[in-house]
Amino acid sequence: MSQAQAPSPAPVPRPAPIRAPAGLATPATPAIRAQASAGLAGRPTGTVEDVPQLLNRWQAIAVTTCVVFGVLAALFQLLAWQATGRAADNTEQLVRVQQIQSSLFRADALATNAFLVGGLEDAEQRAEYDAAIDQALRQIADAAEAQPADRAVLADLNTEVAAYATGITQARDNNRQGFPIGAQYLREAGSGLRADAVPILGALADANTERAEDEMDGQNTLPLLVVGIAAIAGLWWVNRQLAKRFRRRFNLGIAVAAVAIGLVTLVGAGVSAAKSGDNDRLREGSFTQAIDESTARTAANDAKAQESGRLIARGSGATTEPLWQERATVVQGAASGETLFLWTVYTDLHAAIVASDDEGDWTGAVELATTTEPGSASAALTEFDQASQQVVDQAASQTSESLRSGGVVAWALMIVSLLVGLGSAGAVARGVGQRRKEYA
Amino acid sequence: MSRRAGPVVVVAALAVLLAGCGGYDETVVADPEAAPASSVPPATTPPVCDNATQSYAPSGPLPAPDDLPPGSTMEKIRDRGRLIAGVSADTYLLASNSPFTGQIEGFDIDMVEQVADAIFGDPKAYELKVITAGDRLPALVESRVDIVVRNMTINCARWEEIAFSAEYYRSGQKILVREDLADDGVDSVTELGGVRVCAPTGTSSLDNVRREAPDAVVVEAPTHTGCLALFQEGEVDAITGDDTVLAGLAAQDPYAVVPEQETFTDEPYGIGVNAADVDLVRFVNSILERMRSDGSWRASYLQWLQPTLGQGAGQPQPIYGRTP
The missing domain is CATH 3.40.190.10 (Periplasmic binding protein-like II)
Structure with missing residues (x-):
């Protein structure tokens, strides 16, 4: 193995002669030389230095540095990959939570609207209500399975949804007998949903948003750079110690290891920074879109429930209209371009309902609010709801898939980092070993 | 284990340990902010009078719908095209929304229909505004409704804010x-x-x-x-x-x-009207007189209340003589 040499002075193939320490009369032996004073690379003589021991120590330091780099670099990349996976999981959980909320408000909008219609309620709307509640309950079960930290709160939510569904059933049963208390149970169920279930859903959404965003930030670019630089610095130090004693500027094994570690660090940090940038774009893009569209969908269905509430509070709509307006503002601010025009179609039809009610034509207003014919307010809201659901699904899938992509690269980098760490350890061991041979 | 392998094993163990992390703190729902304690209004002595049920006397026979006094409240209502009445929607038998028809119906609604019929010749020419008990007086004072027929007890305190028709039902x-x-x-x-x-x-x-x-x-x-x-x-x-x-x-x-028992209060129901619309009060009292004479009050009672309240005492005798 050739050795890189310093340009001057002239190469010295063997260490400088060692003077026997004072008190030793016998000729110099390897053992004695081991305890010799260091007169290696211009060191002042007279200082006792155990060079083989030092070589052993430097070799251990260099090998450990390389191994630690390999393990830590692989570990940081593993953690980053896992964080990205968890970000995807949390995004999916967040969307699940938003879907639960949307399903519940969809159910409430349908249940409330059904109360406006005299006579037997529409079987299709009833089936749609049942489907919305079933979906919410299934999603709660899925969410509890997916995230243990949410389990206790989801159990509470499950209780609230069960209470809501029971209230609606009581409302419906009384309504079918012609008893006004049915409307009271409807009101209580709706207000209970908003007072008890919504804060839980809000807490779940906040917690999962925070988790997803934290995990998206977990790319470890800086730690990776720090570990790489620290490893190179460690190797540089060992190289310096050797250079001082053996009059060679570079030890080839150490130099190769440092270059390999530097390259892996640069590639790893570059990939990590790129992934981090991707995650930032996702957070600003499809991730936010999924959340916003879900928010819009929930608010839209809540607005429809408020519209029905206005008509149930027959003639006193002026007091409930601000509640509709509040929800409408949320939809305007959160809906995507793909669904906003559908919302506008609904708001125009809602305006016609309000005008009819304000003019004293309550029956006409109810007719407009409850018919499900094409071109009606209910049909327009359903269209918005379905389009909105589609946007949420697409945005959520895109976020999740993007986060989960790059697994092969991440694993390849992890393996390469580990192998480079181990390979570098071998190289430095050999490089230092070369010096040991020279010394011997 | 060699001494050199020690640090490597430690690092590897640390790696495995760290890689296995990922648990989160349990999600918690923030406690709702405590609602401010509702302040109890200071007790006040209700106004006392001895003529709470005394109303304004009818100004004569009930005019035909197309012969309403010019400039009267009734004419203004007719010009608007509908009577606006504040009612309940959940007081079964008096005024409640029928799930079968989607319409509010009951004894009180019959009263509304009588007033609408007298003004328009059409008992359905009305708009109902569902109001709470607490909104009965404000709705009239702010002229959001023309009349309130919502099982409202006539009393002296309310007379200070609104006007009442003659008693149309004696409850307790x-x-x-x-x-x-x-x-x-x-x-x-x-x-x-x-x-x-x-x-x-x-x-x-x-x-x-x-x-x-x-x-x-x-x-x-x-x-x-x-x-x-x-x-x-x-x-x-x-x-x-x-x-x-x-x-x-x-x-x-x-x-x-509802066990057999004596009522422990008297609750004379009146139709509430804005205090300034004395002409409308007199008009409504004429309607109540007509209902007595043509049997329509009795018919409403038979339909809505007799099945559960029995024969009852009949339509209360009106007391007039109040002056604006």
């Missing part, structure tokens, strides 16, 4: 209890000691039960139907209110009974 406050409590002898307001009894917020029924049964555990709800929901959920054992209202509640629950 009673109690409704669980069937088993009635069997145990809880059959009047004096037996309510320790019993959880519900009354709507802001009503005279609430004040009355607090006065008549100071040992009762009084629970408030927004409406009487809200009280019935609490009753069915086991949150209260009794409800107090006007006999007309309690009859409607009892009809919705087979375990709720």
